[in-house]
């Protein structure tokens with residue numbers, strides 16, 4: 001792969017975005033479509049059933065301009081189905097969605113004009129070159145001919161494919177196809193980018209470039225990015241917020257910290273590295289650190305010389321503990337090499353989150369059919385109303401969704417399915 | 423995150439036009455550059471050249487002794503030449519009846535499932551085009567290629583005829599040939615639409631090619647046989663003359679369910695002005711009438727009236743196939 005770092009610098013695209021055009025009256029325009037709204041993707045009660053399988057179950061999601069949202073979940077959790085509904089490629093069974101303020105099932109064309117999408121197993125016409133494939137996309141998007149070539153050059157450069165652009169895509173490796181897929185999604189200069197497992201086959205340096213590119217697009221153009229992935233460290237490093245899916249339900253969403261607080265094991269740690277010579281007596285240093293108020297215990301790292309891990313006592317503020325540790329280190333003149341707050345890894349959080357619903361569902365008293373008449377219809381109707389009633393002001397950019405068991409009774413719930421009966 | 427703009431305005435500057443034209447243009451280009459296009463032109467050319475050669479020879483033989491050369495040029499298309507003992511080659515139209523279905527199928531059997539297999543369908547459908555733009559565009563591109571192939575082949579035949587026979591076709595003959603090309607175009611479109619239907623309904627291109635091929639064999643070569651078999655059982659040609667004629671009529675109606683029969687009947691009466699009737703007489707009276715009829719050349723509009731029902735039936739079948747493909751595609755999951 002010829003991709004060299006630093007090629008990714010996004011450039012301005014003169015003339016492509018014409019400002020000051022009045023916002024087109026959108027489909028089903030009400031509150032949600034107010035001009036000051038920064039929400040790019042919003043769903044309320046979005047549900048998709050395949051026969052008796054609920055692929056997506058009453059999904060409520062808000063994704064704002066200028067953020068990257070990561071969708072996580074086991075295979076078959078419903079990520080791709082959600083994405084297809086957002087694009088209007090699959091009809092929701094119930095519930096509603098708005099993408100750039102439009103209803104994807106009623107105005108799919110306007111939505112698709114402004115949403116760049118890369119499917120999970122992206123494919124191209126093998127007997128056309130990469131450039132020709134992108135040209136076709138540009139034509140389908142009605143990009144004026146005089147802008148087409150510069151746009152294509154630019155996106156090819158952004159994904160580092162310029163050298164291979166004139167080879168037939170039959171000859172591309174899988175990672176190159178994924179790069180081309182990202183370029184393809186960018187050709188239309190989208191306001192929203194939806195990427196379904198975009199980096200599974202891209203090499204490590206390429207992934208860094210791609211993630212950097214996404215961050216820049218978000219920062220400089222205020223794009224909203226929704227990406228699904230199984231690569232947790234990538235998600236952790238690039239996503240502003242993360243949503244975790246399990247069997248069609250969004251069991252948690254929020255920033256990494258919020259998720260950690262909700263699904264972490266409650267352990268909070270500070271990692272301290274001291275620059276002690278090999279074999280030196282470190283008992284004094286241990287003693288000092290151990291005595292810092294709020295420190296519960298001190299553990300060695302896996303190898304000698306590794307940083308120590310201080311566990312913060314329950315009820316103490318980790319930030320305060322860190323300051324106290326710093327003060328103690330300074331007072332004692334210890335040779336500090338590093339200090340950092342240890343967050344639980346996304347993998348830990350994810351593991352716990354996905355393991356949780358099974359037990360929660362078992363403990364949850366299921367409503368009987370008599371208690372929830374027309375359970376099929378009302379939530380959807382409510383959801384639609386809710387969707388259009390949302391005030392113009394953007395809600396706080398982050399929130400953690402309450403877990404199912406503690407959610408209010410008004411929450412839509414399905415009738416008990418046969419196999420879940422005891 | 424800085425000040426976030428409102429829902430950005432939709433791009434105002436864009437090329438007008440509708441999605442299906444873009445799809446059709448791309449597909450048309452693909453077809454022209456594809457190997458199957460060349461193969462088909464060659465196969466079709468050969469299929470036409472062989473009977474053409476012998477037909478021309480036969481016509482020259484006849485034409486030299488005949489002063490009235492009216493409608494002799496057009497015989498090039500329908501004359502089934504005798505070659506050697508007892509062996510008759512099919513005419514140009516006969517060959518066309520065999521090959522035309524393949525022409526239609528070849529340009530459509532993998533149009534949708536091929537996109538699926540390549541993984542390009544979700545990407546294509548996520549572009550700002552309507553879903554039906556995909557089928558419409560592909561169908562139109564197929565029609566365009568078919569038209570191109572037919573016009574090329576027929577022009578070549580006519581050129582050959584003019585040179586070889588030394589006869590310039592009369593305007594009426596040219597008109598008949600043009601009408602016959604249109605008829606063939608409709609017939610090929612039927613198979614194009616059928617191939618489209620297969621490509622939507624069957625997820626694997628190889629399977630849909632096989633099914634299409636099977637349908638072609640069945641309808642073109644064994645169709646008549648099967649229909650006579652069924653006809654022989656439900657309406658045997660026996661008993662009194664009236665009964666026999668009636669049952670014969672029933673069998674004929676059955677045969678008319680075959681697009682192959684429709685096409686052959688219609689092309690024969692379009693090309694050959696001597697053909698005055700495409701159906702067996704329904705009563706003894708009409709049979710006698712037909713016997714007494716003086717052999718004469720039909721005028722073009724008379725021929726046209728004769729084939730009108732066949733043309734309508736072929737068009738209806740085409741529309742039905744395409745509509746079915748269309749509806750199926752609109753209801754299909756993007757990933758299936």
Ligand SMILES: Nc1ncnc2c1ncn2[C@@H]1O[C@H](COP(=O)(O)OP(=O)(O)OP(=O)(O)O)[C@@H](O)[C@H]1O
Pocket residue numbers: 050053055073074075076077078079080081082120755757758
């Ligand atoms: N066309 C279909 N018919 C029936 N069921 C389907 C169909 N498409 C998807 N499903 C089911 O819907 C559920 C959700 O599928 P989806 O593709 O959204 O999962 P995913 O989260 O994207 O999984 P992965 O991580 O493997 O990509 C799965 O159980 C799948 O079997």
Ligand SMILES: [Mg+2]
Pocket residue numbers: 079080081120196
């Ligand atoms: Mg998926």
